[in-house]
Amino acid sequence: MNDPLRVAVVGAGPSGIYAADTLRKSDTDVTVDLFEKLPAPFGLVRYGVAPDHPRIKQIVHALHRVLDDPAVRLFGNVHYGTDVTTDDLREHYDAVIVATGCERDRDLDIPGIDLPGSHGAAEFVRWYDGHPDVGREWTLDARSVAVIGAGNVALDVARVLAKSAEDMLTTEIPDSVHAGLAVNPATDVHVFARRGLAQAKFSPMELRELDHVPGLEVVVAPEDVEFDDGSMAEIRSTKQVQMVVKILQGWALRDPRGEPRRVHLHFLSRPERVLGTDRVEGLRVERTSYTGDGSVRGTGEFTDFEVGAVYRAVGYTGSHLAGLPFDHERGVIPHQAGRVHDIDGQELPGIYTVGWIKRGPVGLIGHTKGCASETVGSLLADAPGLRRAPERDPAAVDELLARRGVGFTTWDGWLALDKHERGLGEDRGRERIKVVPREDMVGISRAG
Template structure:
């Protein structure tokens, strides 16, 4: 057993990684944590996965910032573990490594036409409107009247809401000029959301659902033929106040009269299972074919053999996110996570890998809200600390040695003081327009600002 203070690396500076770092420093008075991210900025999902018209959720950054001010937590941005630094190389500097790399890629829908032009993954559109520096920053919403969103989780709601809102409605947010231009040029009048199951099986929250109807330029329409319930639905609603509220909102919308006016519409269709995206490689998406489903009484559905073709010119697939494999670590290709038992990462033979742990979505899949990552991190940290006596101490233990190793590789690393400089700069861009901030979108520009002397 080593008497040396623990040195821990946490890979991924989103909520999961920051919560794990916080819990570590609170439960061990001597531990020091180095927090890595492949982006030059911290906060992960909050900065690059939350819709810009959700400032309430983005306020979580205030609490995360307080955690990162802890002098026992150090941030290294612009470092991709597994590419820039191998896992075994990192182990030379840390007694254990916690992976909190999240899930930001789309799951496949696996129906014909899935990969036609203008069949988009929701994660790609989210990365566009949140200006992710490593993802596509061009988009085209012109020459489209109607689009489909497949999936009725919170991400699906965000995508539908952003597609339906006008560009000028979002000028109070942090969106940069190129995102505003795309939204302002949109010709979309109708957004159709499709759910394979019934309203009692919807996965969004009441707050997210109500936000669909807040814009004076958008009307929400629920197709009444999909508002069906069976015995399992009634049991689910009886056991969940939140679900009951969701169903009540949907029921109200299904019964209200359509309002006249030059507004856009979001249509919610339940019990409609997408079976084929129509179109060709030259034209792109020209339609969506769905099969009407019926409830079976036990929470499941079955097809009725009744099909509908919807005239849409684009499809957004919001059927879930997936994690990506990390070089030199095993990966569960079925569950799309790091194989683990309560946060202890498992080798190919099912045995725990000494000193390797996981938390957040890369541990359990993309389920639950941001707050759920706290309990998740607590479990992982508890097991790491329980294993501490058996961990082989890293031969190199100082932060100076770590920084020297990273600089020797020529990596343009950023630190937390650099984030504060970038944060101040973005806020200064927004101030003349009475906006909280305007995002800088280029990785090189962000890195340059963060690296500038204070």
């Protein structure tokens, strides 16, 4: 090749940026353009990590270095499927990597789940993270709340619901989120896990942090501490499971501390239906029992919990993208080693995928590096045989977007927005305060 390989990446979250980084660190001469529907980069690091977890957000520093590379360009506020299409990208790039992630809440098929007061965790997370496409108002009027799920997102939701609004003021939350949390009357948050302690997907660090929240007590019922042969095998399998079980067992054995707010972690508890007529009034839960291999079955023993809101944190799923195949059952793009193929197994030459939209919403952010290595390895192996894009002038992309009236943002624009947000925070003794409205984000970015 006489000029660089040109690659477009759709999505500027961790998986898309790691793919760009892996491409740039290869022996191939390559340029990468990232297309992001939001005006700012970083995806779930900015809009999926709880604001009181600044340590996790430090990954932004590594992602920042990738986007500082002059051979990597960012086009923010660009919607794939409307502002640009697959055909547009194939006109300007030799290969396309789809890295759009999984943003939607997975469905939970139980009666009453659609009642007012029943919410998907992803929407709540986007609200408290200041996502520009989520309304600024969120009704918090329940003293007792249920959270369904046994992963870190469930813990995040429970912690934010149970935490004092004043304790969140040191974070980057916008004023609208603080105002919403300030009127939250919740004193008891009940988290329900269908299986037992050994099957919980919490990380030890997340659990320990929950117990260090001022004014908050974590409650585990002693009767929930039971294991079958399959559970014991899981405990022996990894140190992380051992640590989680040890923490939970310790909480089950200790005396109550009498704190004003409580998070109750319920195990072997399968939500059977959301109760209520015009809105959520309760949650009916069936006790489960082990089958011997770590799985559980219903016992027919039910308990009704009086709650005024329900949040389901049972996982994320991907969205179908225009012009691309989609596995609706798994919520991912079908692929082989990152090479996208249709429902008949036929590869789409030059189209690749990476991250959660490739493998589903599993693994932490760090797991994305290995996923990116596989996809980029496939792309570079295919590179000599890829059809060359007819339009190779990088400026042609800017011109295309300008002709379509797309007010796109750039890396320099992000630096301007970042500086502005940090300035807002500095005035009030905080690291940053997020700008929320999309039009304000775009305006600040483009003015810079």
